[in-house]
Amino acid sequence: xxxxxxxxxxxxxxxxxxxxxxxxxxxxxxxxxxxxxxxxxxxxxxxxxxxxxxxxxxxxxxxxxxxxxxxxxxxxxxxxxxxxxxxxxxxxxxxxxxxxxxxxxxxxxxxxxxxxxxxxxxxxxxxxxxxxxxxxxxxxxxxxxxxxxxxxxxxxxxxxxxxxxxxxxxxxxxxxxxxxxxxxxxxxxxxxxxxxxxxx
Amino acid sequence: xxxxxxxxxxxxxxxxxxxxxxxxxxxxxxxxxxxxxxxxxxxxxxxxxxxxxxxxxxxxxxxxxxxxxxxxxxxxxxxxxxxxxxxxxxxxxxxxxxxxxxxxxxxxxxxxxxxxxxxxxxxxxxxxxxxxxxxxxxxxxxxxxxxxxxxxxxxxxxxxxxxxxxxxxxxxxxxxxxxxxxxxxxxxxxxxxxxxxxxxxxxxxxxxxxxxxxxxxxxxxxxxxxxxxxxxxxxxxxxxxxxxxxxxxxxxxxxxxxxxxxxxxxxxxxxxxxxxxxxxxxxxxxxxxxxxxxxxxxxxxxxxxxxxxxxxxxxxxxxxxxxxxxxxxxxxxxxxxxxxxxxxxxxxxxxxxxxxxxxxxxxxxxxxxxxxxxxxxxxxxxxxxxxxxxxxxxxxxxxxxxxxxxxxxxxxxxxxxxx
Numbered sequence: 001x002x003x004x005x006x007x008x009x010x011x012x013x014x015x016x017x018x019x020x021x022x023x024x025x026x027x028x029x030x031x032x033x034x035x036x037x038x039x040x041x042x043x044x045x046x047x048x049x050x051x052x053x054x055x056x057x058x059x060x061x062x063x064x065x066x067x068x069x070x071x072x073x074x075x076x077x078x079x080x081x082x083x084x085x086x087x088x089x090x091x092x093x094x095x096x097x098x099x100x101x102x103x104x105x106x107x108x109x110x111x112x113x114x115x116x117x118x119x120x121x122x123x124x125x126x127x128x129x130x131x132x133x134x135x136x137x138x139x140x141x142x143x144x145x146x147x148x149x150x151x152x153x154x155x156x157x158x159x160x161x162x163x164x165x166x167x168x169x170x171x172x173x174x175x176x177x178x179x180x181x182x183x184x185x186x187x188x189x190x191x192x193x194x195x196x197x198x199x200x
Numbered sequence: 201x202x203x204x205x206x207x208x209x210x211x212x213x214x215x216x217x218x219x220x221x222x223x224x225x226x227x228x229x230x231x232x233x234x235x236x237x238x239x240x241x242x243x244x245x246x247x248x249x250x251x252x253x254x255x256x257x258x259x260x261x262x263x264x265x266x267x268x269x270x271x272x273x274x275x276x277x278x279x280x281x282x283x284x285x286x287x288x289x290x291x292x293x294x295x296x297x298x299x300x301x302x303x304x305x306x307x308x309x310x311x312x313x314x315x316x317x318x319x320x321x322x323x324x325x326x327x328x329x330x331x332x333x334x335x336x337x338x339x340x341x342x343x344x345x346x347x348x349x350x351x352x353x354x355x356x357x358x359x360x361x362x363x364x365x366x367x368x369x370x371x372x373x374x375x376x377x378x379x380x381x382x383x384x385x386x387x388x389x390x391x392x393x394x395x396x397x398x399x400x401x402x403x404x405x406x407x408x409x410x411x412x413x414x415x416x417x418x419x420x421x422x423x424x425x426x427x428x429x430x431x432x433x434x435x436x437x438x439x440x441x442x443x444x445x446x447x448x449x450x451x452x453x454x455x456x457x458x459x460x461x462x463x464x465x466x467x468x469x470x471x472x473x474x475x476x477x478x479x480x481x482x483x484x485x486x487x488x489x490x491x492x493x494x495x496x497x498x499x500x501x502x503x504x505x506x507x508x509x510x511x512x513x514x515x516x517x518x519x520x521x522x523x524x525x526x527x528x529x530x531x532x533x534x535x536x537x538x539x540x541x542x543x544x545x546x547x548x549x550x551x552x553x554x555x556x557x558x559x560x561x562x563x564x565x566x567x568x569x570x571x572x573x574x575x576x577x578x579x580x581x582x583x584x585x586x587x588x589x590x591x592x593x594x595x596x597x598x599x600x601x602x603x604x605x606x607x608x609x610x611x612x613x614x615x616x617x618x619x
Contacts, residue, residue, distance in 0.1 A: 076308055077308075078308040078309060147311065162289065163289060163293060163388075163389075163390070163391065163392055164288070164289025164290060164292045164293045164392055165289065184292070184293075184296065184308070186293065186308055186309045186388065187293075187309070187387065187388055187389070187390050187391070188309045189387065190311065
């Protein structure tokens with residue numbers, strides 16, 4: 001096992017992100033997965049349960065406060081139900097001893113996952129836009145993703161996200177680590193921010 | 201009042217008389233056998249009441265727990281075209297939301313979690329109606345009792361509170377906790393389920409200084425004296441899939457096959473009973489006690505001294521009239537067989553009256569029992585046929601639900617039913 005970054009503790013002991021994601025549910029445990037791609041669920045998985053897990057058989061929500069040191073978790077994560085594009089919220093906790101920056105990601109349910117923030121415009125209104133430089137989570141600290149603040153944005157949803165379903169994200173850090181998250185989809189009345197796409 | 205009621209008593213008493221003799225003997229046996237359980241039901245004293253009730257376990261909270269002072273009952277329907285997947289999604293969402301709420305935390309999408317943060321013995325109990333089974337394609341395993349209750353002669357059912365596909369019973373020590381939980385669970389469930397109605401109720405706070413204080417309805421009547429014991433000994437009368445080895449009177453019920461996915465569940469009957477306080481006000485205390493068959497103060501039968509005393513139905517007064525009227529509420533409600541007992545958890549309501557009206561009061565009658573057709577219907581049938589209290593009461597709604605078993609760790613509510 002050769003760590004491919006200081007953050008990655010056990011490359012081959014982790015299931016590939018997509019499989020791992022299937023094995024996780026509401027708790028949305030974020031795991032530092034192998035530094036390879038998420039595309040092939042077979043190559044790095046040594047956990048026979050990973051691929052067989054079904055939503056009915058896996059543990060339900062419990063906070064990840066007992067997550068082992070060296071991991072990064074998304075606690076109380078959730079995605080807003082909807083179609084077109086939607087947001088993911090929760091609390092990212094970095095229990096490793098390395099600062100990390102989440103720069104973006106992918107999802108089988110969306111064309112792209114971006115890190116977004118809310119910023120005041122010249123006219124005083126709040127508008128949503130991509131967060132330059134990504135989401136920084138210092139070692140040992142937590143960062144909230146909340147309606148009206150920083151959040152993850154799923155763009156180009158492949159279909160509607162329905163209340164009670166799950167959505168899988170694979171986030172990428174500036175070091176190239178992949179973080180597999182599975183979060184529940186929830187009905188939410190807020191989060192109707194105005195989006196300002198930026199090309200820069 | 202006496203004249204009026206005497207006539208009613210004599211008239212209905214004759215009707216009731218025939219069935220009486222055989223029933224009375226059985227009743228006395230039943231009550232004797234359950235003397236120990238009298239008064240130990242909903243209002244069971246607890247030394248220290250925990251601020252948080254458990255969510256995880258084989259049975260849901262909110263059934264045998266001493267009823268908290270504030271309650272809301274929310275009837276919801278599944279949307280048109282709902283399937284088993286809809287049901288699973290709904291239970292998935294509620295399982296997580298309820299677990300968080302009962303632990304005094306906000307649900308995932310809660311922007312005001314502070315309203316959940318004060319532990320107030322919140323319990324949220326999820327129950328499903330016949331429409332839930334239909335949507336899930338589970339009609340074949342629907343319990344036979346999960347069907348509309350018989351139409352009772354006294355019923356004046358109002359379309360405002362129909363039977364629904366799903367019911368939430370939300371109870372807490374604080375009305376703020378109830379309001380917040382209702383809001384979050386209803387909004388959070390959309391569009392998997394849509395609210396049809398809400399009924400709110402209250403009862404005296406349980407305090408450690410007055411443990412075991414009985415529930416009094418707005419007539420001042422001590423309500424729910426004869427209850428199955430909640431210490432486990434009467435479990436087969438209350439729970440589905442209870443261990444028959446623990447069974448006394450409920451042994452027979454415990455041996456009945458448990459409907460799929462309901463071991464650890466029960467049934468919930470909810471009936472909204474309007475109480476006419478304006479005409480009740482016209483009756484003196486003696487008349488009220490005559491109608492009830494018990495003393496208002498102590499709850500003791502008119503032939504007894506304390507609440508737990510058994511009514512002496514044979515006792516007569518100087519004129520030869522029965523001391524306990526044959527159509528008094530206590531007489532008509534008495535079990536005629538040991539299994540005719542239900543765990544009552546009623547709440548009073550005192551809602552804003554319609555313009556021009558003085559009051560809008562009553563009772564949200566709620567009872568739990570393993571089999572409502574076997575345990576509840578015979579009692580209600582007798583009360584509908586003859587009960588002096590019917591002069592002042594009018595049932596406005598009538599519903600029956602299957603209370604799902606508890607969710608074990610790692611499991612969603614209804615998992616065993618919806619797998």
